[in-house]
Amino acid sequence: MKQRYQVTVDVHVILERGSDILLCLRDGTGYRDGWFCLPSGHLEDGETIIDCAIREVREEVAVTIDRRDLRPATVVHHLSPEGQPRLGVFFSASRWYGEPVNAEPAKCADLLWAPVKQLPDNTVPYTTAGISLYLDGVGTGLHGWPELAPAH
Template sequence: MTQRYQVTVDVHVILERGADILVCLRDGTGYRDGWYCLPSGHLEAGETVVDCAVREAREEVGVDIDPAALRPATVVHHLSPEGAPRIGVFFATSSWAGEPVNAEPAKCADLLWVSARRLPDNTVPYTAAGISLYQNGVGIGLHGWPAFATQ
């Protein structure tokens, strides 16, 4: 019998303030430290992607999001440089309670509001791909797969 395909699900939150979005500078995580990403994390067992988005935004940047305020942004089927597949579910919102703060200083060196169209050069490529797909109205895309070298 063939084993079923297993994949890690990542959930990303695009907090929008006008044309700007909030990015977090990774630090002390062991993965892409010194690179910017969105508030994000892994889906936990028994958790919905919406619940995960709300939880990650609270844990990482200290804001409370009403689940109804989350809009589906895009989905990215990503293949890491190490060959590990992932599914990234991206949500966007311009509505939340509280002012974003660095709520995880052991994992984040800084928060930065940036233009969604002009991300820092040191933005995690997978993150940048999801933001670009969202900005261009693409509902689902691929990133990192060899047959799609242009993505």
């Protein structure tokens, strides 16, 4: 019997302040350390994507988002360079409670408010793809798949 396709689900949150977004500098994680990403994490068993977004932002940057302030941004079907597929669900929010701080210094070296249209060169490509799709108003896209797939 053929196994059903299963994929890791990542949830990312684009915190917007004017034309800037909040980025986290990865450190001590073993994956893309020294690169910027959004507050994000893996969906846990029994958790909704909305609850995951709220939890990850609270854990990583110590702010609280009301679920009504989360807006769907885009979905990215990503294929890592190692050939592992992932599904990235991106949300955006321009309102939250509290001031962002680095709440996970063992995994994050710094926080940066960066112009959304001028991301640092060392931004994780998967993150950049999701932000680009969001800015272009594209609801779903692909990243990392062979050239036969459209860019987005």
